Amino acid sequence: MMTSPTPPLPTETGVDGPFWERARNEELSIQYCECCDRHTFPPRTVCPACFSDLSWVEVSGDGSIYAYGTVYRPNRPVIFDDRVPFVIAVVELEEGPRIVSNVLSEPDDICVGDPVRVTFRKITETVTLPMFKPV
Amino acid sequence: MAYEDVAIAGYGETDYHSDKDEQWAPYEYLADAIRSALADAGLSAEDVDGLSVTSHELHGENEVTLAKHFGFSCRWVLGDSTGNAAPLIGILRGAKAIQDGRAETVLVVAGDTSSPDSNMELMEEFNTGLYNYMRPYGFGGANGLFALLQSRHMHEYGTTREQLSNIAVTQREHARLNPRAIFQDPLTKEEYIEARPIVEPLHLYDCVMPCSGGGAVVLTSQENADALDTDPVYIHTGDEYHAAPTEPFSLRTAFAELDVLGESIARDDLDAFQLYDNYPIWVALQLEDLGFCPKGEGGAFVSEMDLSFDGDFPLNTGGGQLSCGQANGGGGILPTIEAIRQLRGEGDERQVTGADLILTTGPGTVFYGDVLCASAAVLGSTPPKTGVA
Numbered sequence: 001m002m003t004s005p006t007p008p009l010p011t012e013t014g015v016d017g018p019f020w021e022r023a024r025n026e027e028l029s030i031q032y033c034e035c036c037d038r039h040t041f042p043p044r045t046v047c048p049a050c051f052s053d054l055s056w057v058e059v060s061g062d063g064s065i066y067a068y069g070t071v072y073r074p075n076r077p078v079i080f081d082d083r084v085p086f087v088i089a090v091v092e093l094e095e096g097p098r099i100v101s102n103v104l105s106e107p108d109d110i111c112v113g114d115p116v117r118v119t120f121r122k123i124t125e126t127v128t129l130p131m132f133k134p135v
Numbered sequence: 136m137a138y139e140d141v142a143i144a145g146y147g148e149t150d151y152h153s154d155k156d157e158q159w160a161p162y163e164y165l166a167d168a169i170r171s172a173l174a175d176a177g178l179s180a181e182d183v184d185g186l187s188v189t190s191h192e193l194h195g196e197n198e199v200t201l202a203k204h205f206g207f208s209c210r211w212v213l214g215d216s217t218g219n220a221a222p223l224i225g226i227l228r229g230a231k232a233i234q235d236g237r238a239e240t241v242l243v244v245a246g247d248t249s250s251p252d253s254n255m256e257l258m259e260e261f262n263t264g265l266y267n268y269m270r271p272y273g274f275g276g277a278n279g280l281f282a283l284l285q286s287r288h289m290h291e292y293g294t295t296r297e298q299l300s301n302i303a304v305t306q307r308e309h310a311r312l313n314p315r316a317i318f319q320d321p322l323t324k325e326e327y328i329e330a331r332p333i334v335e336p337l338h339l340y341d342c343v344m345p346c347s348g349g350g351a352v353v354l355t356s357q358e359n360a361d362a363l364d365t366d367p368v369y370i371h372t373g374d375e376y377h378a379a380p381t382e383p384f385s386l387r388t389a390f391a392e393l394d395v396l397g398e399s400i401a402r403d404d405l406d407a408f409q410l411y412d413n414y415p416i417w418v419a420l421q422l423e424d425l426g427f428c429p430k431g432e433g434g435a436f437v438s439e440m441d442l443s444f445d446g447d448f449p450l451n452t453g454g455g456q457l458s459c460g461q462a463n464g465g466g467g468i469l470p471t472i473e474a475i476r477q478l479r480g481e482g483d484e485r486q487v488t489g490a491d492l493i494l495t496t497g498p499g500t501v502f503y504g505d506v507l508c509a510s511a512a513v514l515g516s517t518p519p520k521t522g523v524a
Contacts, residue, residue, distance in 0.1 A: 008259065010267035041383075042268045042503055048380070067290070067384060069282035070335035074273035075255050088274050088334070090283050090384050090504065098383050098504060100283075102272050107335065112290040129271055 008076045009127050016043035018056045023128045026120040030097055032057045041097035059095050061118035063132070066092040070107040091116055091132050102131045110134055139521050141230040142360035142367035143514070144178065144353050146475050147171025151348035151460045153317050155250065161193045162204070164246035164349035164465065169205065172351035177363040178240060183353075185211035185238030187225025189218075189245035189464035191257055211238040217377065218499030219411065219467030220508040221245070222352075226471065227373040227512060229354050239356060246349020247463030254345035254463070264503030275334045277413065277501055278342055282334035285416040288386055289336060294419070294434035296336060300327045302415040302450065303340045303457055305442040310454025312444075312485040317346055317460040340457070343413055348462030350472045357518065368478045371492065371519040372397045373512035383504025386431075390424035390496070395511040399520065400492065402427065405513070407449040407477055407487045409470035409495040412457050417506075418450070421496055425511065444485045452477060452485050470495045471514070478516040491516050 012020055022029040031040050031054035033047035040047065040054065047054055068089035074080035087103040087110065103110060104119065116132040123129055147168045152158050159167075165188070173179060186209050188198040196204070198214040211232040215221040222245040229241035249257075258276035260266055269279065288294045304324055310316035322340060330339035360367045376392040396402065412418050419433025428436040440448035453459060453473040456466045474493040476482055482490070492515045499508040 008270045008273070010271050011263075013263050013267065016267065042264060067283040067287040069275075069279060069286055069337070070332065071273055071275045071279065072332050072334065073278065074275045075259050075270060076273065080273040083273070085332075085335075086273065088272055088279050088283070090287070100269050100272060100274065100504070112286065123271075127271075131272075 007079045007123050009124065015045050019043050020127070022058070023120065023130055024126070026128065027058050028061050028118045028130050029056045029058045030095070031055065039095040039097050041099055059093055063091040063093040063116055065103065065110060065112050065114045065116060066090040066098055067112060068103060068110065089132065099130070101129070104131055104133050137519065138230050138234070138370035138373065139519060140357040141233045141354055142357050142369060143226070143475060144355050144360045144363055144365050144367055145172045145176025146350065146352045146472050147175055148315065148350045148472050149246065149348045151315060151317050151346050151462055153344055153346040153460055158248055158347045161190060161246065161248045164248070164347060164462070165190065165201070165244050166205070168246055168349040168351035169242060169244050172242065172353045176353045176355070176365050178353060178355065180206060182240045183207045183242045184209055185229055185232055185241035187213040187221065187229055187241065187243040189215040189221040189225070189467055190247050191215070191463050192247045192249065192253065207242065209238070211241065215464060216500070217508040218501070219464060220375070220497040220499030220510045222468035223471055223495065223497030223510045223512060224375050226352055226354065227370065227375065227510065230370050233354060233356055239359065241354045242351060243354070243468070244349065244351040245464040245468040247465055248347040249345035249461070249463035251345050258501065262502055265501065268503050278334045278337055280501055280504070281414040281416055282337045283384060284386065284420070285336050285414070287384060288416060291386065292431035292434065296328060298434035298438035299415040299419065300324045301438050301442055302412070302418050303327050306412070306451045306455045307458050309444055309452050309485050310458030312483070313453045313459065316454040316458050317344060318454070318458045337414065341414055343456045343461035343466070346460035346462055348460065349465040350468040352468065352471065352475065366479045368475045369515050369518045371513040371515045372400060373510070375508070375510040377508045386420065388420050388424045388506060389509035390421050390498070390511065393425070393509055393511050395425065395494070395513065400513055405492050405494050406490040407452055407474070407493045409451055409474045409493060411467070411470055411496045411498050412451055412455040413461065413466070417498070444482070444487050449487045452482060452487060467497050467499060470497070474514050478514060
């Protein structure tokens with residue numbers, strides 16, 4: 001019997017449920033602190049600057065490439081091998097926070113600073129990952 | 136912080152194994168390093184009443200279960216939440232425990248089995264920051280995190296691979312003078328530049344080889360050390376900092392928060408630099424944030440200095456992790472052990488002439504866009520002067 005390889009899936013921690021739930025609905029949402037007027041990522045329990053409660057807000061999905069690398073040796077080669085080489089990037093969202101994801105582009109076609117917009121890639125029934133495409 | 140009346144009385148280091156067939160159990164690297172360190176100091180296991188352990192692959196074990204396992208009854212212990220910073224932090228806090236009279240003889244041990252595959256798994260599962268927000272995208276372990284940092288550094292400051300090449304190339308020359316180092320073949324700048332990419336802009340020789348091994352250091356009071364037939368080394372200054380309030384992927388590391396020279400040590404007083412070298416870019420960032428060059432000029436700095444053991448800025452004189460291999464937790468104690476060796480005059484063919492003061496660093500705990508922990512110390516061959524110089 002052939003077992004299908006397990007993709008590297010996130011595990012909900014209890015504070016990040018809304019991030020993954022909204023991603024399943026193809027919505028990019030991160031947390032916002034009203035007191036600081038600042039967005040924060042990754043998901044957490046309270047604002048790291050002032051300890052206030054945070055709310056989940058949908059963001060524009062726009063950002064720019066803050067940094068990127070081209071992966072030749074990924075983790076979990078069983079899933080990513082056929083996509084090698086692919087781009088892993090830090091996207092600085094318009095709202096401020098920096099999110100790690102893949103940029104769906106040939107590595108040679110992008111530069112740090114390029115504008116990108118979110119798209120969504122369904123991995124399993126319960127996991128959809130936000131990814132980015134050059135604008 | 137002042138560290139008078141405490142001495143590093145002994146150290147031990149195992150062989151490094153990159154071949155699974157040669158590999159021992161993780162416990163055995165710890166035991167071997169402990170045995171060597173105690174023998175070197177002229178102390179015995181029953182003298183130990185303080186223990187710091189850094190070991191990432193011993194699942195189901197921690198510093199207290201290992202204390203029981205090895206038969207050390209302790210009045211002071213420290214584990215490895217600070218990752219590969221834990222060994223140096225163990226030395227600094229262990230020294231304080233001795234000063235306070237909490238413990239008399241502190242053993243700091245770090246060691247592990249590791250391989251490229253097991254290290255990838257470790258990095259995937261190290262904490263939720265990596266597991267949930269980097270791993271699903273195929274980041275490729277620590278290589279991915281540091282590739283992203285280097286990408287940004289190259290963009291913001293114009294740093295080049297050619298500049299960084301001096302680190303790996305010079306350290307390989309040191310490794311060729313260190314029989315324990317895994318990599319003994321020469322490495323040219325061309326080979327470094329043209330090697331295959333792992334996570335661009337990191338190529339093969341930017342990445343450590345995860346291997347198996349370990350090291351240990353034993354500290355005791357100055358009074359005890361004076362009675363031993365050993366060559367003590369002393370802590371002059373030290374500092375640690377954790378979870379600095381920077382944004383993920385900031386190029387300002389927690390090292391910027393450290394006060395490692397204090398009032399009495401000038402940069403020019405330092406004779407050698409044993410800087411944690413999981414990646415050349417990380418060495419450059421430490422140099423910037425410890426104040427050896429302005430922010431962004433780490434690449435220029437390492438390309439312009441003579442990093443040889445007999446040059447003007449001796450760096451990782453044993454070859455560093457880049458050429459010795461990274462023995463998982465053992466990688467965190469490697470810089471300090473080389474510092475001790477040099478201060479004792481045991482550097483053999485790679486001895487830094489007149490080494491009296493050496494800076495050593497211990498960063499740890501990779502996280503989402505961050506290395507959460509920083510520690511650094513200046514070790515000396517003579518006791519620190521009391522009070523401000």
